Amino acid sequence: MSLDKMKRREFLKVLGWGGVGTTLAGCDMPTTVTVQEGEEEVVAYLAPEEYVIPGIGVWYATTCAQCGSGCGVHGRVREGRVLKLEGNPDSQVNRGKLCQAGQASLQAHYNPDRITAPRVRRNGQLETIGWDQALALLEEKVGPSSGLAGERFAWVTDTVSGHQAVLLKAWMEAVGSRHHYVHEAVNDAVWRAVCRDMLGDENPRLRIDKARVILSFGADFLSTWGSTVQNSARYAEFRTAPRGVLVQAEPKMTVTGANADLWVPVRPGAEGVLALAIANRLAAEHGRDLSKLPADVQQQVRAYDIDKAARITGVSAEHIARIAALLNERAPSLVLAGTPAEGHARGYDNVAAAMLLNIVLGNVGKTLESGAGFPFPQLAAKTGGNRELLDFAAALESKSFDVVFFKGANPVYTAPEALKLKEKLAGVPFKVAFTQFEDETAQQADLVLPLRSMLEDWGTHVPTAQPEQMLISLQQPLMEPLYPETRGFGDALLALLKLRKAPQYAAYDDYYAYLRNAFAALPATLKQGAISDQQFWTRAVQKGVIEVGAGSGSLTARVAAFTVAEPADQGRPYTLVPSAGANLHDGRYANLPWLQELPDPISKVVWDSWAEMHPITAAKIGAKTGDRVRIESDHGAIEAKVYIYKGMHPDAIAVPLGQGHEAYGRYAQGRGVNPLKILGLATETKTGELAHHATRVQVTRIADKVGDKLVKLGGSEAQLGRKLVATVTADVYARTEGEA
Amino acid sequence: MSGIRQLFSGRWSFPGVRIPVGERAGLSSTAGFLALVVALFACAPLAAQAGSTVPNAVPPEGTYSGKDVPQPIEFPHDIHAKINGINCMYCHTYARRSKVAGIPPTSKCMGCHSVIATDKPRIKQLTEYWEKREPPHWLKVHDLPDFVHFTHEKHIKRFVFDNPELPVEQVSEVCAFCHGDIKDMTVAKKQKPLTMGFCRSCHEANNGPFDCWKCHK
Ligand code: SF4
Numbered sequence: 006m007s008l009d010k011m012k013r014r015e016f017l018k019v020l021g022w023g024g025v026g027t028t029l030a031g032c033d034m035p036t037t038v039t040v041q042e043g044e045e046e047v048v049a050y051l052a053p054e055e056y057v058i059p060g061i062g063v064w065y066a067t068t069c070a071q072c073g074s075g076c077g078v079h080g081r082v083r084e085g086r087v088l089k090l091e092g093n094p095d096s097q098v099n100r101g102k103l104c105q106a107g108q109a110s111l112q113a114h115y116n117p118d119r120i121t122a123p124r125v126r127r128n129g130q131l132e133t134i135g136w137d138q139a140l141a142l143l144e145e146k147v148g149p150s151s152g153l154a155g156e157r158f159a160w161v162t163d164t165v166s167g168h169q170a171v172l173l174k175a176w177m178e179a180v181g182s183r184h185h186y187v188h189e190a191v192n193d194a195v196w197r198a199v200c201r202d203m204l205g206d207e208n209p210r211l212r213i214d215k216a217r218v219i220l221s222f223g224a225d226f227l228s229t230w231g232s233t234v235q236n237s238a239r240y241a242e243f244r245t246a247p248r249g250v251l252v253q254a255e256p257k258m259t260v261t262g263a264n265a266d267l268w269v270p271v272r273p274g275a276e277g278v279l280a281l282a283i284a285n286r287l288a289a290e291h292g293r294d295l296s297k298l299p300a301d302v303q304q305q306v307r308a309y310d311i312d313k314a315a316r317i318t319g320v321s322a323e324h325i326a327r328i329a330a331l332l333n334e335r336a337p338s339l340v341l342a343g344t345p346a347e348g349h350a351r352g353y354d355n356v357a358a359a360m361l362l363n364i365v366l367g368n369v370g371k372t373l374e375s376g377a378g379f380p381f382p383q384l385a386a387k388t389g390g391n392r393e394l395l396d397f398a399a400a401l402e403s404k405s406f407d408v409v410f411f412k413g414a415n416p417v418y419t420a421p422e423a424l425k426l427k428e429k430l431a432g433v434p435f436k437v438a439f440t441q442f443e444d445e446t447a448q449q450a451d452l453v454l455p456l457r458s459m460l461e462d463w464g465t466h467v468p469t470a471q472p473e474q475m476l477i478s479l480q481q482p483l484m485e486p487l488y489p490e491t492r493g494f495g496d497a498l499l500a501l502l503k504l505r506k507a508p509q510y511a512a513y514d515d516y517y518a519y520l521r522n523a524f525a526a527l528p529a530t531l532k533q534g535a536i537s538d539q540q541f542w543t544r545a546v547q548k549g550v551i552e553v554g555a556g557s558g559s560l561t562a563r564v565a566a567f568t569v570a571e572p573a574d575q576g577r578p579y580t581l582v583p584s585a586g587a588n589l590h591d592g593r594y595a596n597l598p599w600l601q602e603l604p605d606p607i608s609k610v611v612w613d614s615w616a617e618m619h620p621i622t623a624a625k626i627g628a629k630t631g632d633r634v635r636i637e638s639d640h641g642a643i644e645a646k647v648y649i650y651k652g653m654h655p656d657a658i659a660v661p662l663g664q665g666h667e668a669y670g671r672y673a674q675g676r677g678v679n680p681l682k683i684l685g686l687a688t689e690t691k692t693g694e695l696a697h698h699a700t701r702v703q704v705t706r707i708a709d710k711v712g713d714k715l716v717k718l719g720g721s722e723a724q725l726g727r728k729l730v731a732t733v734t735a736d737v738y739a740r741t742e743g744e745a
Numbered sequence: 746m747s748g749i750r751q752l753f754s755g756r757w758s759f760p761g762v763r764i765p766v767g768e769r770a771g772l773s774s775t776a777g778f779l780a781l782v783v784a785l786f787a788c789a790p791l792a793a794q795a796g797s798t799v800p801n802a803v804p805p806e807g808t809y810s811g812k813d814v815p816q817p818i819e820f821p822h823d824i825h826a827k828i829n830g831i832n833c834m835y836c837h838t839y840a841r842r843s844k845v846a847g848i849p850p851t852s853k854c855m856g857c858h859s860v861i862a863t864d865k866p867r868i869k870q871l872t873e874y875w876e877k878r879e880p881p882h883w884l885k886v887h888d889l890p891d892f893v894h895f896t897h898e899k900h901i902k903r904f905v906f907d908n909p910e911l912p913v914e915q916v917s918e919v920c921a922f923c924h925g926d927i928k929d930m931t932v933a934k935k936q937k938p939l940t941m942g943f944c945r946s947c948h949e950a951n952n953g954p955f956d957c958w959k960c961h962k
Pocket of ligand 1: 069075076
């Protein structure tokens with residue numbers, strides 16, 4: 006409409022409808038706030054690279070370094086910035102998939118709390134210095150002129166593999182130290198020990214895909230246990246027709262448990278008894294021959310008929326019978342045992358009893374395959390558990406070290422308070438942290454050296470769990486470093502080595518040059534089809550992985566000596582389950598807001614800790630959802646809000662790992678609690694691992710839910726008549742065979 | 746829950762308040778009324794809008810009076826596009842290939858200006874940048890919020906390359922749909938509102954895609 010056609014009265018009427026905005030909208034003037042002009046800069050290339058088109062992303066291959074699984078990554082790069090990651094379909098580890106932590110590694114890269122320059126402790130404070138000064142300080146403190154004997158040096162790291170591991174080992178040898186502690190708070194160390202003793206291979210390949218029934222004693226293999234993305238792909242095959250059956254027995258329902266066809270709550274620590282009872286039933290009811298087992302094992306199996314076991318484990322005799330029948334019917338099966346079974350004084354025996362089932366059922370060699378035969382043992386992943394943490398603390402107690410290096414691990418956060426690690430570390434004269442963030446451990450360091458992010462660095466990684474075609478995965482920078490004063494870990498190791506063994510490593514200007522040389526030195530059999538070393542390298546970088554063969558080796562099936570113990574339940578009334586989740590894992594991802602924001606798959610809680618308990622337990626304590634409770638062990642107390650859930654054993658209280666950071670940046674700090682802090686120091690008898698699921702606690706309600714609520718997605722657990730899950734009574738089903 | 750706040754406190758905050766043209770220009774209420782009248786006039790005679798000469802196309806409706814944006818070099822679009830008749834896509838070479846049209850790289854400017862008009866002050870300024878190996882930091886004039894997916898490529902394809910009746914030499918008339926009469930400007934100034942209503946009017950008139958997720962994905 007134009008003004009000349011519009012009478013004045015009409016015009017005023019129009020104005021009267023809703024003011025100026027409405028009138029303008031009628032004439033297609035701005036109806037929303039438009040983006041401001043002249044506020045943002047737009048900088049063109051000085052001279053563009055041939056193949057770069059602004060606005061169009063190019064995908065490059067690299068490797069995820071967020072955990073030891075070593076998944077292959079494709080990263081989309083646009084205008085020199087990496088924007089999105091996906092799984093690399095060429096990597097048989099993850100077959101094109103990526104877990105949430107891999108996705109969120111972008112936020113570790115672009116994180117506002119990254120350390121951008123070296124820092125040194127002066128008068129108790131960390132002050133920024135240049136790399137020249139940092140290297141000079143290293144020369145003085147750890148170079149030959151330091152005059153320290155090799156044994157006075159130690160490293161504490163998380164899982165390391167590839168050429169970084171080679172260089173680290175070379176440095177250890179150069180100084181003459183054996184003290185490399187690989188610490189992983191969430192681990193499968195006891196499982197590995199049992200596999201080593203009973204299968205002759207500490208890291209067998211889990212053929213989840215080949216199993217027709219899986220019985221898992223708390224092994225959360227879809228979310229936190231082992232190579233989860235690889236497991237998930239195999240699980241998808243396991244679930245395609247003929248559909249495999251999953252049975253999960255554990256004190257707290259995990260994500261894997263939530264996927265199970267049958268989930269049974271087990272009294273914490275009674276997993277071994279349950280496994281023996283299943284063996285008992287297999288012999289008594291299904292005629293399985295146990296006569297070849299060692300006499301004392303036969304005796305233990307005989308000791309637990311299903312009724313007795315039901316009383317001890319809290320799993321009904323009927324359920325035990327059903328599980329045994331399933332295992333008997335469907336072959337091959339696979340029996341796994343994870344963290345809740347491992348974390349007791351007799352955790353090894355729990356896991357061994359589970360492994361016994363694999364032997365009795367003939368799974369060894371079928372669903373458990375040898376993982377041996379990786380042709381480059383020096384590159385293989387070096388992993389560990391909590392025993393290394395305890396050993397490290399013991400060594401600190403006896404003042405064994407003058408210099409300690411940290412990389413990846415954050416022991417000040419993951420160590421129980423009772424270990425007094427912080428105090429013990431104070432006795433170490435010089436502590437160096439290689440890190441991207443100022444975490445709790447870096448805060449104790451005397452020298453903090455900023456690392457590049459995984460998307461800015463070179464490296465090679467060997468997965469902790471190799472697929473059938475074994476591989477080495479290549480990590481390349483997807484963009485220029487955001488902060489020039491950061492260094493790659495490989496480069497840092499080379500610098501340290503040059504301080505010690507200059508002639509041998511002097512030829513390498515940087516880690517890239519070292520890697521190029523190492524690739525050129527790989528055996529010719531790997532380079533078939535490549536016309537030159539250059540082409541072999543280019544192809545490897547492009548593809549992201551090099552396959553090194555199928556491996557070889559076979560498993561033994563030998564029943565090692567073990568004696569299952571019944572849970573004693575002494576002291577305080579409940580057992581604390583420090584439960585790991587895929588979002589925050591052992592706390593290392595707590596500074597990534599995507600993962601804080603991602604609801605826990607079971608409780609749906611975000612940005613916080615909670616105390617998970619069975620309704621019966623909650624009734625005993627007198628707590629409702631959202632109430633605050635105090636959880637007290639012999640070694641301290643934590644407070645959290647209650648989340649009531651039936652997927653718990655009534656004797657257990659679960660508190661998730663990962664929160665309760667005192668440092669580690671704005672997203673992690675001061676949020677929730679860290680259950681590891683109140684753990685006791687009891688150890689697993691055979692392996693010396695921390696008995697992390699054996700701490701007894703008292704729980705008291707201290708406050709109503711007020712103001713600060715338990716924030717979770719999905720306010721209600723009821724369907725509210727929405728028929729989200731269709732149900733039918735057994736009665737109707739029997740009549741209609743589900744066709745109704 | 747400060748974390749949640751931190752996550753969402755981006756650059757884009759939409760207070761839900763409509764800002765009338767008068768206020769935007771910082772005018773008094775009477776002046777605001779005048780501006781309104783002017784604005785109404787401006788969008789009234791459709792025939793006066795650029796782009797009406799493009800065959801098989803109905804240009805989007807709406808005008809906007811953008812502010813002057815001072816650029817590091819006062820780049821004269823008129824000399825290039827009008828007087829010398831250089832095709833827009835000669836410099837904004839990515840427009841037909843990508844979602845962004847692209848600001849020409851400094852090397853492109855120097856391709857001509859290492860020999861042409863080297864004595865002019867603006868070219869001297871440009872040469873300085875080039876010699877310092879540093880591209881000028883231009884200021885964005887046309888921008889869309891991050892939740893809008895707009896691609897130059899698809900629009901150029903629809904109105905130019907899939908439109909045989911429009912000689913490619915006249916691409917500037919298509920550019921003018923959203924960018925106004927750039928040919929007559931020195932440095933660019935926003936002349937079109939680039940709001941959702943503006944986009945819609947064109948999608949409606951030209952049978953463009955109408956699914957929400959076409960633009961909001
Ligand atoms: S499993 Fe580990 S390596 Fe794989 S994507 Fe997740 S964090 Fe990365």
